[in-house]
Amino acid sequence: MNLTLFDLDGTLIPGDSDHSFGGHMVDIGWADGEAWRTRNDQFYADYCAGNLNLGEYINFTTGVWRHRSADEVAAVQQSFMDQVMTAQIRPEARALIEKHRAAGDLIAIVTATNEFVTTPIARAFGVEHLIAVELEQADGAYTGRIRGTPSFKEGKIQRVHDWLAGLGRQWSDFERQTFYSDSINDLPLLEAASHPVATNPAPSLAKIATERGWPILNLFA
Numbered sequence: 001m002n003l004t005l006f007d008l009d010g011t012l013i014p015g016d017s018d019h020s021f022g023g024h025m026v027d028i029g030w031a032d033g034e035a036w037r038t039r040n041d042q043f044y045a046d047y048c049a050g051n052l053n054l055g056e057y058i059n060f061t062t063g064v065w066r067h068r069s070a071d072e073v074a075a076v077q078q079s080f081m082d083q084v085m086t087a088q089i090r091p092e093a094r095a096l097i098e099k100h101r102a103a104g105d106l107i108a109i110v111t112a113t114n115e116f117v118t119t120p121i122a123r124a125f126g127v128e129h130l131i132a133v134e135l136e137q138a139d140g141a142y143t144g145r146i147r148g149t150p151s152f153k154e155g156k157i158q159r160v161h162d163w164l165a166g167l168g169r170q171w172s173d174f175e176r177q178t179f180y181s182d183s184i185n186d187l188p189l190l191e192a193a194s195h196p197v198a199t200n201p202a203p204s205l206a207k208i209a210t211e212r213g214w215p216i217l218n219l220f221a
Contacts, residue, residue, distance in 0.1 A: 003174040004100040008111040010182035011199045013088040014220050016115040019044040024080045054152050059144040066142035081120050089124050092219050112152040131159045158163045158188045
């Protein structure tokens with residue numbers, strides 16, 4: 001059995017689910033209009049540049065919904081899927097996942113976007129294993145803080161190893177470890193994989209992939 005890991009945003013979907021969810025919060029009136037959208041855009045720019053303070057971003061982006069009722073939040077989670085994300089779940093990405101599933105690979109989505117946003121997306125792709133940023137809760141409410149190691153930059157490696165250990169496996173059990181990603185933030189896990197694939201890569205990652213002879217996949221070309 002081989003191991004195949006997928007980044008989510010920009011890799012399996014053409015957009016960024018985290019940033020798009022923030023836009024949805026503005027569209028439905030839960031966030032404070034253009035000032036909030038501008039701050040959300042700045043966090044996204046920081047992410048693209050490899051400079052994101054993830055803890056600050058999680059506190060910011062969850063602040064507009066984490067104190068609302070469970071029913072309200074569930075309804076908005078569903079409206080986001082219906083109105084925004086369904087169109088981004090493309091047949092090319094489904095086919096890539098299914099190719100690895102048919103080969104018998106162990107598959108996971110490994111994303112720096114939080115579990116609240118990404119759980120329904122992984123479900124829509126039919127991927128059982130999701131490694132996402134986990135959100136701390138206290139007394140049944142979200143706190144705005146991250147729980148445990150975030151699946152971001154080097155943290156993705158630790159989270160993958162922890163997930164495999166929970167399955168009674170380890171990285172070295174797999175002859176081939178494939179990781180698909182678009183982002184320079186994922187360079188640590190790309191370097192750890194035996195088969196890194198720069199997928200719809202940002203220019204900074206495309207340059208590194210070209211220099212190192214890594215395959216480049218333009219999934220949505």
